Amino acid sequence: MAQIKTTGMYKSFPxxxxxxxxxxxxxxxxxxxxxxxxxxxxxxxxxQDETIIFNPVGCSVFGYYYLDAGHISAAHGRSPSAATxxxxxxxxxxxxxxxxxxxxxxxxxxxxxxxxxxxxxxAVIFIxxxxxxxxxxxxxxxxxxxxKTRTTPFGRDPLTDGYPLHVCEMINELKAPxxxxxxxxxxxxxxxxxxxxVRKALKIQKENRGYAFVEIIAPCPIGLKSTPLETARFCMExxxxxxxxxxxxxxxxxxxxxxxxxxxxxxxxFFENSGTDLGISTAVPDESFKELRMKFSGYGGQGVLSLGxxxxxxxxxxxxxxxxxxxxxxxxRGGAASCAVVVSGRTVGSPxxxxxxxxxAMNQVAYERFIGDVxxxxxxxxxxxxxxxVEPRAGVRLISVPALKLAEEFGITQSANTVILAAISAFGVxxxxxxxxxxxxxxxxxxxxxxxxxxxxxxxxxxTWIKDQxxxxxxxxxxxxEIAASEDTAHGTGRGIC
Amino acid sequence: xxKFLKGNDAIVLGALYAGSDVYFGYPITPASEIAHAAAEWxxxxxxxxxxxxxxxxxxxxxxxxxxxxxxAITATSGPGMSLMQEGLSYMAAAELPGVIVNIMRxxxxxxxxxxxxxxxxxAVKGGxxxxxxxxxxxxxxxxxxxxxxxKAFELSFKYRTPAIILADGLLGQMMxxxxxxxxxxxxxxTSDWAVQxxxxxxxxxxxxxxxxxxxxxxxxxxxxxxxxxxxKDSLCECYCCDDADLILAAYGISSRIARSAVDLLRAxxxxxxxxxPITLSPFPVEKLCEVTLDRKVLVVxxxxxxxxxxxxxxxxxxxxxxxxxxxxxxxxxxxxTVDELxxxxxxxxxx
Numbered sequence: 001m002a003q004i005k006t007t008g009m010y011k012s013f014p015x016x017x018x019x020x021x022x023x024x025x026x027x028x029x030x031x032x033x034x035x036x037x038x039x040x041x042x043x044x045x046x047x048q049d050e051t052i053i054f055n056p057v058g059c060s061v062f063g064y065y066y067l068d069a070g071h072i073s074a075a076h077g078r079s080p081s082a083a084t085x086x087x088x089x090x091x092x093x094x095x096x097x098x099x100x101x102x103x104x105x106x107x108x109x110x111x112x113x114x115x116x117x118x119x120x121x122x123a124v125i126f127i128x129x130x131x132x133x134x135x136x137x138x139x140x141x142x143x144x145x146x147x148k149t150r151t152t153p154f155g156r157d158p159l160t161d162g163y164p165l166h167v168c169e170m171i172n173e174l175k176a177p178x179x180x181x182x183x184x185x186x187x188x189x190x191x192x193x194x195x196x197x198v199r200k201a202l203k204i205q206k207e208n209r210g211y212a213f214v215e216i217i218a219p220c221p222i223g224l225k226s227t228p229l230e231t232a233r234f235c236m237e238x239x240x241x242x243x244x245x246x247x248x249x250x251x252x253x254x255x256x257x258x259x260x261x262x263x264x265x266x267x268x269x270f271f272e273n274s275g276t277d278l279g280i281s282t283a284v285p286d287e288s289f290k291e292l293r294m295k296f297s298g299y300g301g302q303g304v305l306s307l308g309x310x311x312x313x314x315x316x317x318x319x320x321x322x323x324x325x326x327x328x329x330x331x332x333r334g335g336a337a338s339c340a341v342v343v344s345g346r347t348v349g350s351p352x353x354x355x356x357x358x359x360x361a362m363n364q365v366a367y368e369r370f371i372g373d374v375x376x377x378x379x380x381x382x383x384x385x386x387x388x389x390v391e392p393r394a395g396v397r398l399i400s401v402p403a404l405k406l407a408e409e410f411g412i413t414q415s416a417n418t419v420i421l422a423a424i425s426a427f428g429v430x431x432x433x434x435x436x437x438x439x440x441x442x443x444x445x446x447x448x449x450x451x452x453x454x455x456x457x458x459x460x461x462x463x464t465w466i467k468d469q470x471x472x473x474x475x476x477x478x479x480x481x482e483i484a485a486s487e488d489t490a491h492g493t494g495r496g497i498c
Numbered sequence: 499x500x501k502f503l504k505g506n507d508a509i510v511l512g513a514l515y516a517g518s519d520v521y522f523g524y525p526i527t528p529a530s531e532i533a534h535a536a537a538e539w540x541x542x543x544x545x546x547x548x549x550x551x552x553x554x555x556x557x558x559x560x561x562x563x564x565x566x567x568x569x570a571i572t573a574t575s576g577p578g579m580s581l582m583q584e585g586l587s588y589m590a591a592a593e594l595p596g597v598i599v600n601i602m603r604x605x606x607x608x609x610x611x612x613x614x615x616x617x618x619x620x621a622v623k624g625g626x627x628x629x630x631x632x633x634x635x636x637x638x639x640x641x642x643x644x645x646x647x648x649k650a651f652e653l654s655f656k657y658r659t660p661a662i663i664l665a666d667g668l669l670g671q672m673m674x675x676x677x678x679x680x681x682x683x684x685x686x687x688t689s690d691w692a693v694q695x696x697x698x699x700x701x702x703x704x705x706x707x708x709x710x711x712x713x714x715x716x717x718x719x720x721x722x723x724x725x726x727x728x729x730k731d732s733l734c735e736c737y738c739c740d741d742a743d744l745i746l747a748a749y750g751i752s753s754r755i756a757r758s759a760v761d762l763l764r765a766x767x768x769x770x771x772x773x774x775p776i777t778l779s780p781f782p783v784e785k786l787c788e789v790t791l792d793r794k795v796l797v798v799x800x801x802x803x804x805x806x807x808x809x810x811x812x813x814x815x816x817x818x819x820x821x822x823x824x825x826x827x828x829x830x831x832x833x834x835t836v837d838e839l840x841x842x843x844x845x846x847x848x849x
Contacts, residue, residue, distance in 0.1 A: 004742070033667050047694060049700055050696070052694075061707060063805065064705070065701050068700070069700060070694070070695055070699055070702055070703075071699055071702075071703045071705070071707070072562070072693055073705035073706060073707055074561070074562075074593075075584055075585065078555075078585075080557035081555040081559050081562070082558045082562035084558075084559050084562065085558065085559035085561060085562025085564075086565065087521070088548055089519055089546065089566050089568045089570070090566055090568075092696035093694075094695070095695075106521060110555070111551070111554075111558070114555065158679070188818070216578075263541075264542065265543060267543045268682060269512060270514075270539065270542060270543050271499075271501070271514075279499065280500050280502075280675070282675070283675065283726065309673075316500075323673065323674050325672040328671045329527045329528060346761070347672075348754075349756070349757035349758025349759070349836070350757075351668065351754060354833075354835045354837070355835075355837065387816055442586070445575065
């Protein structure tokens with residue numbers, strides 16, 4: 001029989017200023033044995049320099065006094081997540097999560113299962129002693145049915161407290177783990193099997209094979225208010241009846257799955273040469289430029305957010321200061337979409353447009369919601385299909401455009417927004433140059449150049465059409481009284497002609 | 499180079515230019531675009547993105563990465579930020595760097611996804627258990643979403659304490675032009691304290707357990723002393739304050755609305771200025787006291803007097819005085835309009 005060597009541990013354990021060579025664990029406790037198994041394996045596998053050990057909350061919180069490696073204390077139950085943080089940051093390290101039953105199976109069960117499911121490259125050493133030793137012997141998730149603890153003074157009743165939790169078996173339901181075994185340190189023969197399991201889990205780390213889970217049934221005589229010998233018997237008989245010692249999985253001989261190497265560029269190259277920028281310069285202050293606040297609204301899919309973006313892009317090409325702010329979240333996905341665009345000759349303050357100078361409303365709901373906010377002197381562009389049943393404020397110019405229809409006739413039904421952009425250009429109401437408005441489509445369709453060409457053609461055609469249709473008549477000042485009376489003629493200038 | 503970006507995207511760009519190696523996060527509106535951009539960009543530049551199973555896990559992953567002395571970032575909003583308080587307390591206690599972005603939404607509880615500034619106290623007063631402070635930076639626009647993320651990493655490593663970017667749904671969702679940084683920052687050597695799984699760092703230990711009351715108090719006092727030294731890195735902007743009869747005090751999105759009000763009121767000949775703290779912790783107390791001395795102050799915030807009360811405390815602790823202090827606020831995702839603010843200023847000034 002092999003003999004466990006005292007290697008991989010510090011020469012003395014200087015707790016509380018003393019230089020003691022004994023541990024702080026109680027007589028008959030399993031922690032000291034498991035510490036020794038880990039220490040010896042780390043030494044024999046030459047892993048100490050690359051090892052990081054997570055110390056749990058519980059009696060073994062002071063594992064760092066004993067094991068000669070790098071150490072971290074984790075919050076209760078969080079070790080597998082924190083270990084993930086390291087495994088994903090540093091490659092080729094050996095990371096050990098040393099956890100008790102409360103830490104691993106109660107407060108940290110999700111952390112445990114998720115790390116196992118991702119197949120994190122960590123070795124989890126799970127000390128199952130069926131009780132909360134440090135906090136005074138309360139119920140653990142692995143406390144046996146009928147067992148009396150401080151919080152189950154009449155015995156654990158599965159009907160109210162649930163059944164003992166079989167974590168190995170739960171983990172065995174997952175695809176990623178490489179190695180899962182339950183062992184015990186209740187007697188010498190068992191300790192020797194536990195020794196092999198710990199070494200295997202660490203070897204798997206050394207060889208970068210993936211996730212290893214070793215559950216160790218360990219005695220806690222104080223927590224169980226018993227003697228060391230009686231507790232060892234309890235572990236071997238009662239605990240093993242509930243938690244059989246078994247190797248559930250050992251894929252450590254299999255070829256590990258390796259990720260496919262991907263092409264990598266530098267951060268600078270990625271952002272500077274990603275080919276999505278039009279080479280736009282910084283905005284130029286211009287106090288004479290009248291700040292313009294615009295609101296674009298309609299259904300999701302009508303392109304109102306894009307339309308806003310094009311206006312913002314045109315403003316950038318004209319070297320104006322600009323902001324774009326969309327409605328977001330479920331509101332947007334549920335149907336209604338809107339965005340606010342501000343164009344200014346100086347740094348923009350509020351990016352909102354609660355009182356816009358220009359409103360685009362592509363449906364009735366949007367029209368009714370926002371038309372009252374448009375400032376006198378402002379413009380409202382609405383699709384011809386929108387019934388004008390709410391009055392704008394006096395002095396607001398309301399322009400109906402058959403945007404949906406024109407886009408459909410041109411064969412790109414999604415491009416009603418391009419028609420509105422053309423209308424904004426035709427009426428010259430954005431204080432932005434026609435060239436920039438047109439160029440904004442290049443930016444808008446930078447990933448689909450063929451659509452940019454189509455939409456620019458539609459822009460030109462729609463702009464000409466709108467100018468022709470409105471050439472003879474002035475833009476109508478929509479005074480409130482006129483609206484009801486002119487239901488037929490209000491938008492008649494353009495209606496139905498094309 | 500100029501780019502037109504969403505505030506949330508600018509955070510990720512800033513993080514990469516700061517030299518960040520890893521992103522851990524769990525999606526939540528209105529912060530999800532940060533995770534989206536990180537998922538798309540980090541792997542392409544050889545960095546790591548991982549979607550955590552919850553915010554508790556995300557902050558724990560951040561804690562783990564921070565233990566190795568590597569620059570890591572996560573982002574969330576209200577409910578997620580509440581879950582992260584445990585990890586923040588542990589990070590502050592163990593003196594670990596890391597950046598946590600909170601794109602504030604309305605609360606309490608599930609609330610809604612619209613902008614609010616109601617996590618102010620949670621961010622600047624610690625937020626989790628125990629005596630600690632985080633660095634808190636409050637961007638006022640998309641450029642600062644990028645620049646302050648870089649600054650957050652710099653200060654977080656300088657002081658070895660977590661840094662929070664405290665923004666809101668509006669700043670996260672809006673787009674503006676930004677000038678992208680020229681160079682990628684280098685992260686300082688951390689091997690003297692970090693646990694990196696190397697021979698050099700084998701003896702290092704990261705913990706926050708002190709079983710002895712006197713030792714724990716000594717530790718608390720050390721942290722307190724450290725937080726005091728952070729004062730010299732406080733930042734603020736004073737806009738049109740020199741001759742102002744009334745000072746608007748606002749940060750984040752509120753400061754943008756206040757800025758519009760200042761411009762419009764000045765055009766009418768009404769002398770109003772804006773005091774905008776850029777770091778909320780450390781707070782630019784000296785400048786605050788200077789611009790508010792014997793002046794009327796109107797606090798503009800999207801929370802229930804959390805920022806306003808803090809301003810009172812800061813001025814009072816310095817033994818300074820203002821002429822009058824009043825507040826305009828909205829909650830629940832209702833945004834203060836520029837008009838509303840202008841009317842309030844006029845009524846405060848009696849004009």
